[in-house]
Amino acid sequence: MLRRIVSLVAALIFGMFSLNTFAADIKLNGFASAYARASLTEDPHSLWTDGKGVNYSNDTKIGLNLRSDYEENWSANAQLVAAQKSILATNSSPTWAPGFDWFFVTYDDPATDLSINVGRQLFPGTLTAEYVDVGLTYPWRRLPEQFASIQPFKAFEGVSVQRQMNLFGQALSIRVFGGGGRPNGFDTVPPTTAEIDDLIGTRLNLEGDGWKLHSTYSQFHVVQLIPSYTATPTPPSNSTLNIIRIAIPGTIRVFTLGAHYEKESLMIYSEYSQSHLSETDAIFTSRELAKGYYSTLGYHFGKFLPHYTYSYAKFDAGHLIAGHEKSHALGLNYQMNPSTVVKGEYLIQEDTHGALVLSSEGTARSVALGINLVF
Amino acid sequence: MRKFSCLIVQFGFFFGALAYAHLSIAYAEITIITHPATKNQWTEKQVHDLYVGTLRAGQVRVLEQTDSEIRKEFYDKFLQKSEAQMKKIWSVLIFSGQRAPSLAANNQATLDYVKTHPDSIGYVSSQFWKLELTKPDKERPVVLFVVK
Numbered sequence: 001m002l003r004r005i006v007s008l009v010a011a012l013i014f015g016m017f018s019l020n021t022f023a024a025d026i027k028l029n030g031f032a033s034a035y036a037r038a039s040l041t042e043d044p045h046s047l048w049t050d051g052k053g054v055n056y057s058n059d060t061k062i063g064l065n066l067r068s069d070y071e072e073n074w075s076a077n078a079q080l081v082a083a084q085k086s087i088l089a090t091n092s093s094p095t096w097a098p099g100f101d102w103f104f105v106t107y108d109d110p111a112t113d114l115s116i117n118v119g120r121q122l123f124p125g126t127l128t129a130e131y132v133d134v135g136l137t138y139p140w141r142r143l144p145e146q147f148a149s150i151q152p153f154k155a156f157e158g159v160s161v162q163r164q165m166n167l168f169g170q171a172l173s174i175r176v177f178g179g180g181g182r183p184n185g186f187d188t189v190p191p192t193t194a195e196i197d198d199l200i201g202t203r204l205n206l207e208g209d210g211w212k213l214h215s216t217y218s219q220f221h222v223v224q225l226i227p228s229y230t231a232t233p234t235p236p237s238n239s240t241l242n243i244i245r246i247a248i249p250g251t252i253r254v255f256t257l258g259a260h261y262e263k264e265s266l267m268i269y270s271e272y273s274q275s276h277l278s279e280t281d282a283i284f285t286s287r288e289l290a291k292g293y294y295s296t297l298g299y300h301f302g303k304f305l306p307h308y309t310y311s312y313a314k315f316d317a318g319h320l321i322a323g324h325e326k327s328h329a330l331g332l333n334y335q336m337n338p339s340t341v342v343k344g345e346y347l348i349q350e351d352t353h354g355a356l357v358l359s360s361e362g363t364a365r366s367v368a369l370g371i372n373l374v375f
Numbered sequence: 376m377r378k379f380s381c382l383i384v385q386f387g388f389f390f391g392a393l394a395y396a397h398l399s400i401a402y403a404e405i406t407i408i409t410h411p412a413t414k415n416q417w418t419e420k421q422v423h424d425l426y427v428g429t430l431r432a433g434q435v436r437v438l439e440q441t442d443s444e445i446r447k448e449f450y451d452k453f454l455q456k457s458e459a460q461m462k463k464i465w466s467v468l469i470f471s472g473q474r475a476p477s478l479a480a481n482n483q484a485t486l487d488y489v490k491t492h493p494d495s496i497g498y499v500s501s502q503f504w505k506l507e508l509t510k511p512d513k514e515r516p517v518v519l520f521v522v523k
Contacts, residue, residue, distance in 0.1 A: 027469075027475045027477075029469050029470070029475065031470060063470075065470055065472075065475075067472070067474075075474075077472035079470065079472070102472070104472065106472070117472075121472075131466070131471045134466055134467075136462070136466055137463055137467050137470070162431075164430075171431070173431065209424075335459050338458040338459040338462040339462055374462065
């Protein structure tokens with residue numbers, strides 16, 4: 001109920017701002033990505049095999065950002081994104097679904113130096129989470145998937161409060177957030193949905209010119225909905241979609257620590273994340289769900305940026321896809337102009353899974369070529 | 376007579392080149408201006424951090440010029456960043472909903488904006504600013520500092 005009130009309030013205020021300021025100070029900015037990716041191996045045992053042919057839609061998207069500054073302390077922000085909603089869909093049936101990825105209202109209080117956001121916001125779980133769809137802002141085609149899959153969801157509805165302060169000449173920002181809702185979860189066909197409840201968390205950023213340290217802690221409850229197809233016996237044969245509800249008892253806790261350094265010509269990204277499930281009937285019992293990390297090293301040669309990324313993730317025996325995964329990615333970026341970057345990638349993904357629903361072990365190799373731009 | 380004409384032309388080119396060089400040198404200086412109500416709030420480091428995104432701006436309106444010539448000078452001399460680096464920095468701020476710069480087409484547009492928006496900061500060429508000082512204007516913005 002509270003989440004619905006928060007979303008409604010944010011939507012009403014955003015609408016009010018838009019009407020009042022339509023002829024005034026509304027800023028529009030956009031971004032777009034287009035990629036072609038081809039599998040070089042067809043290991044049927046690998047989780048990462050895309051099948052034959054070239055896939056054009058998994059990382060292709062376009063987005064529009066709207067911002068309206070109202071009076072001295074208020075602003076309204078929203079971002080509309082159109083992207084394929086399924087990583088399992090084939091080229092013949094991508095499910096493009098434009099929608100508001102996030103929208104919130106911000107109040108800046110000069111007296112306390114606090115900034116308050118109300119509405120739908122991106123979950124600040126990783127270094128790049130709050131601008132994850134804008135490929136120009138980071139070196140990879142996408143965040144290493146082994147690591148990204150540890151993050152529980154993409155967005156939530158609620159409130160966040162942030163304060164920035166000066167720490168030995170550098171900027172320290174502390175953000176506390178809470179809420180829940182129906183976040184953008186893993187992309188599947190049809191999309192799995194999960195109700196997030198009682199989310200609370202905190203994000204700490206310490207940054208200076210060319211470097212940033214980031215850490216996030218969050219905890220929440222979840223009820224996950226998983227699609228299941230049952231074939232009907234009579235022709236024409238159809239599949240009936242059933243939703244299996246799995247209420248996960250206990251509290252899920254997620255912790256991430258990351259660092260980014262980019263100065264002169266050197267570029268380094270590195271992050272570690274882990275998630276735990278605490279059973280409600282044993283407060284001090286904690287079961288590890290997943291943990292993983294990645295490290296990226298790159299070097300700017302003029303407009304070229306070659307980089308290498310290693311990623312590893314381990315999923316608990318009780319996890320849906322228990323096992324471990326790792327990947328090696330070689331990338332080469334070319335900065336065509338300040339607003340456009342071309343990226344090439346050679347990717348090797350290895351996985352070993354075996355439990356519950358999915359069992360696989362294999363290696364997948366792929367190449368990708370694409371472009372990211374902002375406008 | 377023909378030789379004299381050639382000499383005049385050559386001198387003309389020479390002095391013209393000198394004048395252009397003088398103008399270019401003067402244009403290379405950039406003056407950072409702000410609304411009179413906010414003059415005492417911003418140091419050089421704070422303005423630098425506002426533009427590179429490490430200082431949260433609240434409702435401070437930071438101006439960028441779409442005139443690429445002076446913008447490049449400002450990035451190079453004061454921020455010590457390339458255009459690609461600044462585009463990435465602004466993209467992070469814009470697409471995470473933090474803030475977006477206000478845009479001004481040229482020096483005059485920057486001046487007009489800063490005069491009418493308290494808590495705004497912008498940059499103009501020092502050559503333009505010196506010309507502005509010769510005009511009577513009670514609401515003229517104030518200078519925070521000059522980048523040479």
